[in-house]
Amino acid sequence: MPEKKWHTYDRKETITYWNTDAKEGLSREEAADRLEIHGPNELPEAKNESAVLKFIRHFNDILIYILLAAAVITGVLGHYIDTVVILLVAFINAAIGYMQENKAEKALQGIRNMLSLEAVTVRDGVRQNVSASELVPGDVVLLNAGDKVPADLRIVESSNLAAEEAALTGESTSSEKKTSPLPEDTVLGDQENMVFSGTAVTSGSGKGIVVAVGEQTEIGKINRSISEVEELKTPLMRQTDRFGKTVAFAILGSSFFIFLFGYFVRDYAAGELLLSIIGLAVAAIPEGLPAIISIILALGVQNMARRKAIVRNLPSVETLGAVTVICSDKTGTLTKNEMTVTSILTKDHRYEVTGTGYDPAGEIQLDGSQVNTESRTDLFDFLASMKTCNDASLTKKPDGSWVMNGEPTEGCLLTAAEKADISIPQYEVIQKIPFDSEYKYMAVLADTPEGRRIFVKGAPDRLFDLARGSGDFNEDSWQQAMKKRASKGERVLAAGMIQVDQAKETLTHEDLTQDFTLLGLAGIIDPPREEAVIAVRECASAGIRVKMITGDHKDTAAAIGRQLGIGDGVKGLEGREIDEMTDEELDEAILEYDIFARTSPDNKLRIVKALQDNDQVAAMTGDGVNDAPALKRADIGVAMGIKGTEAAKESAQMILVDDNFETIVGAVEEGRRVYANLKKTILYILPTNGGQALLITIAILLGTSMPLSPLQILWVNMVIAVTVSLALAFEPLEEGTMKEKPRPVQTPLLTPYYIFRVVFVSILIAGTSFAVYLYMLQNGVEEQMLQSIVLQTIVILQMFHLFNCRNETGFAFNKNFFKNKTAFIVSALLIVLQMFILYVPFMNTAFGTVPIGLEFWIIPAAMGVLLFIVIEIEKTITRKIAGRNN
Structure with a gap:
């Protein structure tokens, strides 16, 4: 490749460098040789990851590793039901993640779809169509309006050539093309002697030399840039990673020391103690949390879809x-990416034009009132000039929308004419001078009821040159008006007119130099x-x-x-x-x-x-x-x-x-609601794990039998996860959330207050459950009955705790209390599932439970009410402390 950039080369240098000919092109043999050297004009296919690997990747979580280790140990010890249930939990979590997050990379294919399929080139002096993939550097490519550019080309011939490059450069108007070289520091959007692969020719014709194909094109560089860009983890994923590691190390560390204590101090048998430690680990691991997070995020995706925002992966x-x-x-x-005339300035008046885009709904106003165009000759002549000296077209579709074909700046002039209160004529054109960037105007010779006229439209400075010398042309006034519009970010176009003899049949540039009347200026903008x-x-x-x-x-x-x-x-x-x-x-x-x-x-x-x-x-x-x-x-x-x-x-x-940019605000609102509900869910579910783990730890430290088996612990975790935990996903946005600043990126999932709440509630649940356990144990209740009562107590306490968590620190009985009907439905479902595990024989066999009496529904419910009141008191104290500190 050359040291210089292609836009700095002149026409001859480019042709010489590639050893080609602007008229004859390459020979077929030379083109074939270059195709071998440079390869096809294509972008590389993206490598697709297999579905199996995508699925396995969802097991890549430290908490799942601990769960799988627990499954292996229970299998070795012969507790196969425990093994199957633990593995099933891990599999379900992975399946949810796989189904909800298919991260297949399609960006490269999206870019490939932009590339032209065919190109018109010259080889051996013969014009021919070839596949765009067969183009090679040095090929001569012919361009016409409507063509998609097949490769990066250095323009060597241009006849009113313009290309629409918004997809590549972000510019809202077409770029006019010329052949002269440009300075080296010319940015991509100003490289007027180049056209780029994937863009489109909007007008004129031209010829270019292929200077880059495939990955070497500008679109190819972007393609390569996409493939090299590192995809960052979302804030939530970074937080859950840190959270998972913290929980994992805490579980492993505490399990190790408790095992040593139980083995050496309490003289537990190694096998029995190991099962208890597995129960402790299973109790502490929030194995349902990944599934809950996925479900809450999936509900967020559905809500956003209803608000016109499609989310491609859940954490987003x-x-x-x-x-x-x-x-x-x-x-x-x-x-809008639709040019709009906002003002029209004539010698006598400044008119405002209402409405935006190509839909002609709007008015031309003077001093706030609609103008009677028929009585305003200056405005009528200006609009007629702009409409006649115009190559664009404006059509109304059956659905009522308007479609513009042609240059955006010409299309908006047609729209402005349509906004007049009368029909503006588009006079018959006898001859025209097409627009060219060399002279920066377009002129037409047309028949009008007032006689034959020349209408001119173009850059104000060029039309000022033509009008200079006319008796009523005040250049200073017009210059000031133009600069004022330009300072507002508007593109300014001028219109002029020359009255000529009725017998005139031809039109030349020289015809524009005498008796030129400047009709006015149009201020054009791509409106917000x-x-x-x-x-x-x-x-x-x-x-x-x-x-x-x-x-x-x-x-x-x-x-x-x-x-x-x-x-x-x-x-x-x-x-x-x-x-x-x-x-x-x-x-x-x-x-x-x-x-x-x-x-x-x-x-x-x-x-x-x-x-x-x-x-x-x-x-x-x-x-x-x-x-x-x-x-x-x-x-x-x-x-x-x-x-x-x-x-x-x-x-x-x-x-x-x-x-709609406004849709982003709705999406931000939904994102904040989702995050708040995720934190509430964590605030709710961790005390379940913490309470159970603390309960098992107390039992080991005191040397008693296990209050719950590992399978029963899994049941509690999963039944809570699939019922009442989900209720928090439907909580509405708390008042004032959209007035708060975004949370700092380093904010942990567990703030100091959350840690306190988790520990506080865990102690309440574990203490209450262990008190019930000790009371029953002292009264000689047999083990299966004892474990069934403890299981029931923990579940009912968690059900009441749900209503504490629906508002982080606010009072539970607020205006949103009855809005979330799901909270009441899943509470009822939880009771049904508890009846299922306690009273269905095969569930009794699988989980080691037995039926219990009515009193063991009433007592846990009373304890649940007491737990609810205690936590509400704590929240009230916290609110008052926080209020004093603010």
Whole structure:
């Protein structure tokens, strides 16, 4: 490859470097030889992981390792029912994880789908269609409007050639192409002498030399970047990893020391003691927790789907609740990606145009009232000029929506004309001068009721040149008007007119130099979504900072940012400035700037990394293939479902079905609800394990028989997990949650207060259960009956404890108490399951239980009410202490 970049080469240098000919192209033989050297113009297939490996990966959890070890030991000791039940629990957890989280990587396939299937090339001087995969460097490719660009090409001929590159560069308007060389530091979005694989030709025609194929193309580099991006674990997964390791080491350590104590101090037999220790480990392990987390997250996924947000993997639901920064693409995400005329300036008046997009619903107003266009000659002539000097088309579909075909800037001019209160004519065109970037205007010769006229549309500075010398042309006034519109981030187009002789049949550039009347200026902008303005405000209220990352120019981005409430409307960083920064410098700048313009895919990726280096939880929204690497790297990537490319969708963890930025706020709300309910679930389920483990520990330390068998302990854990634990997944969002700042990324699942609550409730449950156990033991109750009563006591205590946990520290009987009907349904189900294990003969045999009398339902229920009251008293004291400390 050359040392210089292709856009710095002139036409002859490019042709010479690749030893080709712009007219004759390569020979078939040379093309075949180069295909052997460079390989096909394709992107590599992604390697798919086997389904078996994906399933096995879900056993990769330290708590599951301990559970599997317990299964092995019980099997060796001949307790096969225990072994089967333990293995079944582990298998169910893995199955849930596998079914809910299929992380197959489809991003590379999404990019491959963007590539052109065929190309028109010249070989041996003959024009021919070839498969795009057979293109080689040096091939001469012909381009026409509507073509998909098959490889990266250096333009050597251009006739009004323009390409739509929003998916690659983020620009909302087509890029006009020319042939002259450019400076080396020209950013991707400004490389006007290049077209890139996967983009589309919108107008004109041209010819280019293939300079890169396959992985060497810009889209190929992004493809490689995606495959190299490290996918980070979500905050929840990092927290549960730490939590799992902490619990595992605590279980193993305490089990080891209790075994030594029981063996050497209490003289237990080794086999009996080992079974008791296994019971202790099984009691302490929250083996149902992975399944509960998966189910709660799956419910969150369903809720988000109803709110127009599709989540591709479960942990991403919770991640949204922790987001501190949303990095949003501008075009099509914060804005409509539909150019809109917002103002029309004539010599006499300044008109406002309402409505956005290509739907002509709106009005042309003067001083707040709809204009009578027929009586406003200046406005009528301006609209007629813009409508006649136009190659776009606007059509209404049967469903009532409007479709624009052509250049976005021309399409919005048609829409503006449709907003007039009368029908604006599109006069018959006799001859035209097509738009070209060399002279920056388009002109048509047309017949009108007032005679034959030339209408001209183009860049204001060029039309000012044409109007200079006209008697009523005040250049200073027009210049000021143009600069004012441009300062607001608007693209400005001018329209002019020349009255000519009725016999005139031809049109040349020289015809535009005399008697030119400037009709006016149109201010055009890709408008912000109305709902995005509200969403940005809501993000600020929730402590979430929004940053705009776009391929557009800084002034345009700053102006849109000002309208949206992002940044100060002035400050911004450009891609070339980011390129010159070290990682350390960018880490500092990232906290200061909110507007990032003219960015490349690498810039976006570095921005996300810089935020993560500052301990920010970053969401990245986007719709283009240029967004894909950053979408994949971000803590959560959010792609647009309607206008997003397949590459963006497959790289993201969440897809907005309606392309509505406001949907993200709803998703954040759901994420915070999910996280709050996950913590409530942990706060609820751990005392079950803690109480049982403490109960077994007390029994070993005191040298008594076991209050529960390992199988009965598993029953308690699983029956609690599949019934009352799930009720907390349906808890509504607590009031004021969306006014709080995002939780710090280092916040542990178990805060000091949570640890206190778990220990406190564990002691209450274990102490109450052991008191019942001792009382029954002293009264000579036989072992199976004794264990059945203890089992019943623990389960009923947990059922009452559920209603304490529905609100973390608030009073249980609040306005949400009866909203969660699931809490009452699963409580009833728990009672049914308890009746099943206590009164069905085969369950008695499997779990070593016996039927119990009515009094052993009433006594645990009374104890449950007492437990509920004690915990509510503790919560009230905690609220008062917290209130004094705030």
